[in-house]
Amino acid sequence: MHILLIEDDTEAARVLVKELRESGYTVDHAADGREGLSRALAGKFDLIVTDRMLPHIDGLTIIQQLRGARLATPVLVLSALGTVDDRIRGLKAGGDDYLTKPFAFAELLARIEALLRRRPSAAESTVLRVADLEFDLIARKVARAGREIELTSREQKLLEFLMRRAGQVVTRTMLLEGVWDLHFDPQSNLVDVHISRLRQAIDRGAERLLIHTVRGSGYVLKEEED
Amino acid sequence: MKDARRWGLFNTSAFRMSMGYTLLVALAVCVTLGSTYLLTQSIIQGDVDLIIDTELRSLENQYVRSGIPGVTQEINLRIDSWGRIGAVYMLAGPKFDRLAGNVTNWPFDGAPAEPWPEFRIESIEPGQRSVHPVRAGVRKLPNGDWLLVGTDMSQDRRYVRTFQIATLWGIGLSILVAAVAGFSFSFRLARRVADVTDTCVRIMSGEQGHRLPVVGTSDEFDALATSVNRVLDRLEEQTRTLRATFDSVAHDLRAPLHRLRTRMDAVLRLPALESGIREPVESALREVDRLQRTLATLLQIALAESGAPLASPTPVDVGELADELVELFEPVARERGLTLTGRADHGVIVEGNRQLLAQLITNLLENALKYVPSGGRIDVAVKRLADRGHLIISDNGPGMPAEERMRAGQPFALVGQRSGLQSSGLGLSLVSAIARLHRARLALESNDPGLRAVVSLPLSEPQASPASLSRSMSA
Numbered sequence: 028m029h030i031l032l033i034e035d036d037t038e039a040a041r042v043l044v045k046e047l048r049e050s051g052y053t054v055d056h057a058a059d060g061r062e063g064l065s066r067a068l069a070g071k072f073d074l075i076v077t078d079r080m081l082p083h084i085d086g087l088t089i090i091q092q093l094r095g096a097r098l099a100t101p102v103l104v105l106s107a108l109g110t111v112d113d114r115i116r117g118l119k120a121g122g123d124d125y126l127t128k129p130f131a132f133a134e135l136l137a138r139i140e141a142l143l144r145r146r147p148s149a150a151e152s153t154v155l156r157v158a159d160l161e162f163d164l165i166a167r168k169v170a171r172a173g174r175e176i177e178l179t180s181r182e183q184k185l186l187e188f189l190m191r192r193a194g195q196v197v198t199r200t201m202l203l204e205g206v207w208d209l210h211f212d213p214q215s216n217l218v219d220v221h222i223s224r225l226r227q228a229i230d231r232g233a234e235r236l237l238i239h240t241v242r243g244s245g246y247v248l249k250e251e252e253d
Numbered sequence: 254m255k256d257a258r259r260w261g262l263f264n265t266s267a268f269r270m271s272m273g274y275t276l277l278v279a280l281a282v283c284v285t286l287g288s289t290y291l292l293t294q295s296i297i298q299g300d301v302d303l304i305i306d307t308e309l310r311s312l313e314n315q316y317v318r319s320g321i322p323g324v325t326q327e328i329n330l331r332i333d334s335w336g337r338i339g340a341v342y343m344l345a346g347p348k349f350d351r352l353a354g355n356v357t358n359w360p361f362d363g364a365p366a367e368p369w370p371e372f373r374i375e376s377i378e379p380g381q382r383s384v385h386p387v388r389a390g391v392r393k394l395p396n397g398d399w400l401l402v403g404t405d406m407s408q409d410r411r412y413v414r415t416f417q418i419a420t421l422w423g424i425g426l427s428i429l430v431a432a433v434a435g436f437s438f439s440f441r442l443a444r445r446v447a448d449v450t451d452t453c454v455r456i457m458s459g460e461q462g463h464r465l466p467v468v469g470t471s472d473e474f475d476a477l478a479t480s481v482n483r484v485l486d487r488l489e490e491q492t493r494t495l496r497a498t499f500d501s502v503a504h505d506l507r508a509p510l511h512r513l514r515t516r517m518d519a520v521l522r523l524p525a526l527e528s529g530i531r532e533p534v535e536s537a538l539r540e541v542d543r544l545q546r547t548l549a550t551l552l553q554i555a556l557a558e559s560g561a562p563l564a565s566p567t568p569v570d571v572g573e574l575a576d577e578l579v580e581l582f583e584p585v586a587r588e589r590g591l592t593l594t595g596r597a598d599h600g601v602i603v604e605g606n607r608q609l610l611a612q613l614i615t616n617l618l619e620n621a622l623k624y625v626p627s628g629g630r631i632d633v634a635v636k637r638l639a640d641r642g643h644l645i646i647s648d649n650g651p652g653m654p655a656e657e658r659m660r661a662g663q664p665f666a667l668v669g670q671r672s673g674l675q676s677s678g679l680g681l682s683l684v685s686a687i688a689r690l691h692r693a694r695l696a697l698e699s700n701d702p703g704l705r706a707v708v709s710l711p712l713s714e715p716q717a718s719p720a721s722l723s724r725s726m727s728a
Contacts, residue, residue, distance in 0.1 A: 036508055042515045046522065080504060107507035108500055129511035129545055132518040181580055207581055210608050212546065213615050215622065220584040243521075 029053045033063030033077040046132055060084030072100055079106035087120040094121040101142040133244035137196045155190040158250040182225055189248040198245035267442035271435025278431040286420040297409050305390040308402045316394055325353040339405030341387050347397040445474050495559050503552050514541050550679045557686035566604040568713055571642050572597040572635040578614050579633050590627030597635035601642035604713040605691045613687040616680040617646045617706050625650030642712050647705040658697040
């Protein structure tokens with residue numbers, strides 16, 4: 028997977044490039060907006076990670092130019108501007124995700140993974156399946172090994188979010204944004220408590236656990252433990 | 254709405270003032286025309302009386318000079334076209350029988366009591382029969398005969414009548430003109446004031462690019478609009494500067510924090526990290542995150558105070574939002590041994606920013622979660638009271654002393670010296686900034702025992718501007 032990182036903060040960029048390469052990605056780095064835009068337009072990248080405030084051409088203009096050139100490459104915006112309105116403006120300009128600085132590297136990695144794995148929503152299946160866990164999206168019924176599991180509608184939404192990203196690490200902020208539509212950071216350990224309740228309902232008595240905690244990052248729903 | 258607007262016009266000071274002036278004009282016109290009328294009438298009557306008196310005296314003189322025959326001759330002479338037009342004469346005996354003159358019968362019952370008696374004469378002129386009012390003077394001659402001299406008043410009466418009608422028309426028309434002028438004046442005035450208040454309401458609700466209309470008549474309203482617009486330009490400029498400052502502060506503080514965090518993150522990811530190093534780095538990282546959160550909250554407070562986040566408000570159902578958050582927090586509360594309940598009416602819709610309102614409820618809930626000891630209860634209620642939505646979050650915890658409740662909304666007000674609990678009070682400052690941004694009133698009350706936070710929000714109105722217009726006009 029080939030990633031273009033557009034970031035003028037060379038110190039931060041150096042560390043990020045190194046970490047991303049260690050995580051198995053091929054990374055190109057552009058240090059300002061003009062260079063970033065020309066490389067984004069020329070090269071075949073699977074993902075672009077861009078800072079919002081850049082010399083010469085800012086991040087949002089880069090996205091608009093890309094979209095104007097009919098390039099659908101997913102873009103993750105990094106920004107030191109973290110209000111809700113900034114975020115909305117970033118997404119409206121055509122960005123696919125928005126991350127406020129400073130962030131944990133694990134958060135960035137999880138979001139990069141989510142964007143790269145996102146598939147065009149063709150031929151959506153109406154039943155989600157992970158191992159022996161089944162979620163019938165039409166009947167809104169969840170069953171584990173054929174045994175029906177009672178869940179509240181919010182727990183169903185949480186489970187659906189995890190099942191659609193089965194095998195991917197999902198962070199707490201991704202869950203707050205995706206399940207509860209909250210774009211700020213409450214101090215309480217809300218997500219952990221809800222996940223542990225969901226885990227009780229799904230994994231209790233089962234011989235193989237499906238919901239796993241990834242230390243320092245978040246959660247992943249998958250069949251096997253590594 | 255339309256009615257409210259029309260009644261609003263009657264309530265303006267301009268309308269009341271023009272009504273007052275209309276009444277004053279009406280009074281002045283009435284007095285002027287009325288006194289002219291009365292004066293004219295008395296002058297006409299005085300002229301008639303003078304003529305009658307003069308003629309009576311000259312006939313009396315005739316009697317002194319040449320007795321009854323002389324008087325008779327004089328009367329006949331005057332009747333035969335030598336006299337005035339409309340003149341009436343009669344000489345009668347002591348029993349009021351006619352001796353001479355152009356009246357057939359004595360018109361009174363004996364001698365009249367009043368000095369200027371009046372009577373009517375019926376005359377048949379070719380074609381029509383008419384009645385003439387006559388004003389007369391009567392004298393008793395020394396020999397006991399009666400002398401009567403009168404004047405046909407029909408001409409004068411017609412004149413006075415015409416004058417009367419003209420006076421009434423004059424009064425009526427001038428009142429009408431004054432009223433119409435006053436009404437249109439106050440209507441124009443009210444409309445321009447309404448333009449101003451309307452614009453102000455729009456600007457306050459976030460449309461900061463709006464300006465007062467300058468019509469180009471260079472009157473005092475244009476002068477007012479121009480200077481208000483200048484103030485607004487200045488304010489917008491300041492907001493922009495402030496916003497730019499926030500952005501650069503945010504950037505300049507976050508960028509080094511980001512570098513710091515990225516490096517520490519990288520250290521923690523080193524495979525061969527000694528546990529003696531991992532532990533302090535992890536705790537330092539937690540401090541960085543706390544610092545970052547405080548910075549984010551501060552920036553959010555400053556931004557909320559600037560009014561910028563409401564530039565594009567959307568309708569938010571506060572009841573639904575409160576229910577969602579209660580559902581989100583309920584397991585956390587239960588984990589801490591607290592009971593969290595929600596009783597929210599849905600359909601309590603507020604124009605605002607959903608994320609900020611969620612943050613407001615979250616901060617109040619987390620505040621309660623932090624202070625209420627295990628076994629306590631927290632209750633969230635949303636209800637509609639008249640034209641406001643009330644969000645009430647109450648608990649039965651230790652509460653807050655009165656003076657702290659007063660200070661709680663200010664940034665960095667240290668709420669309570671509760672040891673072990675780290676709270677700079679920023680959470681409540683953000684709550685009060687978000688409340689102000691939504692034109693809501695925040696009250697922290699005693700729940701006896703415990704704390705009750707009441708946020709009273711103005712509900713969104715489908716036609717916000719006309720309603721606020723009539724309200725501000727009648728205010």
